[in-house]
Amino acid sequence: MCRVVDLQQAVLAKNDTTAHTLRAGLTASGTTVVNLLSSPGSGKTALLERELVLARQRSVPVAALTADLATENDAERLARSGVPVKQVLTDGLCHLEAEMLGRHLEGWLPDGTRLLFVENVGNLVCPASYDLGETLRVVLASVTEGEDKPLKYPTAFGLAHLVVVTKTDIAEAVEFDEGAFRANVERVNPGVEVLLTSARRDRGVGALLDRALAAADGSPLHSPVMARRPDVSAHSHQHTHEHPHGTGAMAQSRS
Amino acid sequence: MHEMSIALAVIGQVEEAAEQAGDITAVRSVRIQVGELAGVVPDALSFCFELACAGTVLEGAELVTDSVPGRARCAPCAHEWAVGMPPRLSCPRCGGATTDLLSGRELQIVSVRWEDGPTHALTREPIPEER
Numbered sequence: 001m002c003r004v005v006d007l008q009q010a011v012l013a014k015n016d017t018t019a020h021t022l023r024a025g026l027t028a029s030g031t032t033v034v035n036l037l038s039s040p041g042s043g044k045t046a047l048l049e050r051e052l053v054l055a056r057q058r059s060v061p062v063a064a065l066t067a068d069l070a071t072e073n074d075a076e077r078l079a080r081s082g083v084p085v086k087q088v089l090t091d092g093l094c095h096l097e098a099e100m101l102g103r104h105l106e107g108w109l110p111d112g113t114r115l116l117f118v119e120n121v122g123n124l125v126c127p128a129s130y131d132l133g134e135t136l137r138v139v140l141a142s143v144t145e146g147e148d149k150p151l152k153y154p155t156a157f158g159l160a161h162l163v164v165v166t167k168t169d170i171a172e173a174v175e176f177d178e179g180a181f182r183a184n185v186e187r188v189n190p191g192v193e194v195l196l197t198s199a200r201r202d203r204g205v206g207a208l209l210d211r212a213l214a215a216a217d218g219s220p221l222h223s224p225v226m227a228r229r230p231d232v233s234a235h236s237h238q239h240t241h242e243h244p245h246g247t248g249a250m251a252q253s254r255s
Numbered sequence: 256m257h258e259m260s261i262a263l264a265v266i267g268q269v270e271e272a273a274e275q276a277g278d279i280t281a282v283r284s285v286r287i288q289v290g291e292l293a294g295v296v297p298d299a300l301s302f303c304f305e306l307a308c309a310g311t312v313l314e315g316a317e318l319v320t321d322s323v324p325g326r327a328r329c330a331p332c333a334h335e336w337a338v339g340m341p342p343r344l345s346c347p348r349c350g351g352a353t354t355d356l357l358s359g360r361e362l363q364i365v366s367v368r369w370e371d372g373p374t375h376a377l378t379r380e381p382i383p384e385e386r
Contacts, residue, residue: 001371002283007272011264011287011362095257126257129294129362151341155294158344190345190352225327225344225354226292 015130019098022133026105031113032216034208035134037156039149040122042142043166045074046199048117051209052081060213061112065104066119067096074119084110095126098133115212124153136215138208142167143176150184158188158226162195162211169198189224261295261362262303266313269367273312278372284317286368290361291325292342325359 010016026033038044048064055062063084066074075087088104090096101118109116118134120127139160141149144167150157157163163185171178182194195211197204215221265285273279285304289295297320304318325338329346330353338344338359345352 002368003371004366004368005272005276006366007268007364008366009268009272009364011261011268011364013268014264093260095260097260125294126260129257129261154341155292158292158342186345186352187343188341190354225352225356226342226360228354228356 012129012131015098018102019131019133022098022102022105023135026116026133027135029111031109031116032136032212033116033118033132033134034136034138034212034215035127035132036117036119036138036140037124037127037160038122038140038142038166039124039145039153042122042140042145043199044119044122044140045077047140047164047166047197047205047208048119049078049081050199050202050205052078052083052117054206055115055209056082058209060114060209061110062115062117063110063113064117064119065101067121069093069121078119084108084113090121094121094123095130096120096132097130101132114216115209117212124149124156128153128156128159136161136212136221138162138164138211140164140166141181143171144174147177147180148184150181150188154188155226157185159224160189160192161215161222161224162193162208163189164195164197164208166197166199168196168203169201189226192222192224258296258299259303259307261300262307265304265318265364266307266311268364269313270311272367273369276369279312279369280372281370282313282316283368283370284319285313286319286321286365288321288323288361288363288365290323290359291340292338292356292359293362295362297322321365323358323361326357327359328355328357329353330355 036044052062052064064078065086065088066078067088067090068074069090069092072087075085079085086108118132137160139156143165185192185194195204195207269282269285289297301318308314308316325342327338327344328335329349329351331351332346332349334346334348336347344354
């Protein structure tokens with residue numbers, strides 16, 4: 001017999017539940033996760049390298065986990081800071097999921113870690129859909145990527161708590177229009193803070209660490225419009241009713 | 256392209272629901288809602304869904320996608336608008352940044368249409384009075 005069953009389940013419910021559990025567990029043990037998203041080559045690793053060195057100088061216990069499709073190059077670079085670093089190879093997968101992160105933290109994340117920076121796979125599309133249990137989500141874009149990046153990748157920019165512009169040392173050479181970039185960010189994520197940085201020229205370095213520590217201390221975070229939605233996933237029930245038409249036909253079509 | 260991961264999540268949840276229901280012999284269709292701002296491409300999702308259903312109880316099932324347009328309302332001035340793509344999430348009338356997103360982020364399994372097993376089928380030929 002053919003039946004239509006209402007499921008009303010969020011497609012990513014499993015990931016969301018895992019992320020909530022992970023966030024609660026980590027928060028209870030004093031660790032706050034910062035999820036870093038950007039396109040490949042935007043300078044995530046270079047900026048993170050500087051932030052990790054600074055954290056170590058300030059005796060803030062931090063750790064970093066970096067995800068790539070292949071190579072351990074990023075982990076090697078980040079490890080130069082002297083803080084615990086782990087490379088995750090996704091074997092071709094374009095994003096991290098909460099369950100993967102949880103698995104990689106098990107037995108590795110040192111006790112007493114205040115901040116865990118997660119450098120997501122370089123990609124502005126897929127990682128945006130997956131909550132990793134982070135408290136702070138940061139999207140980075142370099143000045144070379146064009147001022148309209150926030151409009152081209154609205155989900156990534158729209159869900160960020162913080163936007164970081166990198167490589168500002170070459171902004172003039174590539175004629176980066178900061179005003180246009182800010183206006184585009186504002187369009188998809190009104191009210192979000194935009195930080196300007198240059199890892200090479202040491203500009204704005206430390207601001208990311210400050211924002212992450214503030215988030216860890218429970219300072220109120222920016223609330224992206226795109227994240228403010230009627231909570232459809234809370235409405236989860238299951239009931240069965242028979243399909244009003246064609247039941248017999250459906251049953252007969254089965255051989 | 257994370258549509259394969261999304262397709263696998265849909266299939267996993269339908270399989271779980273089918274197992275709970277018991278006696279499900281085939282899933283005919285799955286209806287989902289995809290919001291304009293969900294970051295998912297329905298065509299790519301259908302393609303992945305068809306591939307990933309192979310060898311499961313969902314084999315051959317149709318993925319029916321209801322697109323949900325993004326709509327927002329300005330909290331201060333109550334203006335309501337279609338956000339469009341790329342979305343405008345600050346108020347086009349007053350420029351306010353306190354916006355409520357009314358719809359557009361849906362990524363939801365609405366319902367499934369499936370076949371029960373033979374235990375629910377007629378076990379005898381109806382007698383003439385029943386015809």
